[in-house]
Amino acid sequence: MYAILDIETTGGKFNEEGITEIAIYKYDGHEVIDQFISLVNPEREIQEFVAKLTGINNKMLKNAPKFYEIAKRIIEITQDCILIAHNASFDYRILKTEFNRLGYDYLKNTICTVALSKKLIKDAPSYSLGKLCRHLGIPVTDRHRANGDAYATVKLFKLLIDKDNKKEIITQSIKYFDNRHEKLRILRIIDSIPETQGVFYIHNQEGKIIFIGRGRNMKLELNKQFVKKTNKAEKVLKRVFEVSYEETGNPLLTRLKYHLELDKIRPKYNIIRKRKKVSKTFNNHSFLLFDKGRKPEENAVILIENNEVIGYAFTNLAFQENKLSILRSMLTKIENKQLAKIIIKNYLLKNKVQKLVRISDENTDVLV
Template sequence: MYVILDIETTGGKFNEEGITEIAIYKFDGHNIVDQFISLVNPEKEIQKFVVQLTGINNKMLVNAPKFYEVAKRIIEISKDCTLVAHNSSFDYRILRTEFDRLGYDFNRNTLCTVELSQKLILDQPSYSLGKLTKALGIPMTDRHRASGDALATVQLFKLLLEKDINKTIIQDSVKYHDKRVEKEKYQKLLEAMPKESGVFYIHDSEGKVIYLGRGKNIKTEVNKLFLKETKRAVKIQDRAESITYEKTGNDLFTRLKYYLELDILSPKFNFKKVRKPFLQDFNSEDFIIFDKGREIEEHAVILVLNKEVFGYGYTNLAYQENRLDILKSILTPIEDKSLAKAIVKDYLNKNNVQKILRLENEK
């Protein structure tokens, strides 16, 4: 059983919106078997652009019931049903927020007709409710009013049920309120992570890096990310399809690799930081920094030439370290030398490394 829902709100700051109108149609997969439609007094001002869009103004809502007066009816009509909406994450969030204010934990499984349409009705120029229903010949009245939009969503959902021939796509698209599917996915991703220092890359379904993370324990950092409930963290969690990682062996390499790749990859969900120009020079013109590698007997190496960071990498043979020509061919060159210098210099000012070998005598 489904409840197909549409909500109109006051607009405003995230999680501070109020409901102005709600329409719910209980749908058994064939017919509407119950319905609830009501204006709602949000007890706050409606944003001007919302008034223009919906035609609902505060005067219309003076005598409308407040949310607590319709809450019981919403609970009853939606009991044991999957909540369906066009962009269900919005409508479900608004409902949960209102119930939270009443001290009630409102939980329902959800389906989104935007996501289902993208899977079952391919190659549409737009998946907005108005344009999609028009393209499909679904009649719509009272656009941007709860009842009109909800009825159009009922007709759209009927079509989606018919198009899901194997009856698997819709079932697989249900978002369970206990997040059982997400938890299983996160657990599988987490199991593959090492408990060592390094950087990790969150990839979306297309393989693109959407978030770059780092830490002394990659597994712990990934787990922290999956447990966060911020808006940004939830978006990363929803889009995470795979995670790759690179062990670094030490904190200096973790920082260097993280900031250099952050500049190159520009992942969607990382904060963009404005860097101040770095003016301080190294004390020596040419030297090699040695620190802990990823494995026993491996060295992490940074080569500085002419007071610039030439490159970084790993060695496990003294022969490689003692021959500058060989070492230069092994190391990964660095393009953003000012950024690399800032990271290395700042680290050396505050931390120790295993060894610094000055090359002045070899020039």
């Protein structure tokens, strides 16, 4: 069951507006079965430009019922209904604000016909109610009056129901007051990430990386990120569309990849700190660093040559370590060699790796 509505207001500061007119049509998916239309005394002045737009002035509303006098009727006609409106977030916010003033928590699931139209009518030149109805051949009377706009929205919603052949898009477009769809979507994203060591990338709807995270358990770290209550974390949660990841196998490669990616991508919601300086050279100018790979039969290897970090690769344990020429062809090259050197040197000062293998100074294809 649906309650299709339109509200006209006084205008003014956010959440200080008052309702001047309301129209609600109760719709069962086939026909209108009830309706409520009324002017409302907002007990505040109407903004001049709003009066010109709607034709509703302060004098017209002097003897109209106040909101508390029609609140019960609104609750009755919208009971067990999904609220439908063109720009539903506005109409629902206005209703909630009025009910909040009465000390009543008005909670409804909503569908916005603007968002729904964008999914089902992709060739429309505009999604404003008037232009959209004109494009679709839907007659509109009393534009910018609650009754005229609400009834036009009824006709628009009928058309959208017909276009949604499988009845999936409308169901998916319901915005639940308890955010259950959003919570389920976030849970699905978290479940798609493994409980392994690595780096994860949070993308927005356009595919842009807006945050990079890391951890020994990526799923756990991603979940921690989504439950944080900081301003930045909440912005990330609001904008996340998908999460990709790369397994690294060990803490050094996790740290290395994380900071190199931060430096290269510069995601909007990461804090990028300057690295502490270390001495410019390694103890050995050329060597291979071996550590755990992503799975038991694999090693991660980093090549340092002539005191520069060249790149990293993952190799099978059976790989012959003296075949350096083969290893070179497998490397993922590192661009910011100075940053990589700082990260690796800082790590080796406090941590151990599986093995360091020196490369002969005379022949960089020979290991000693």
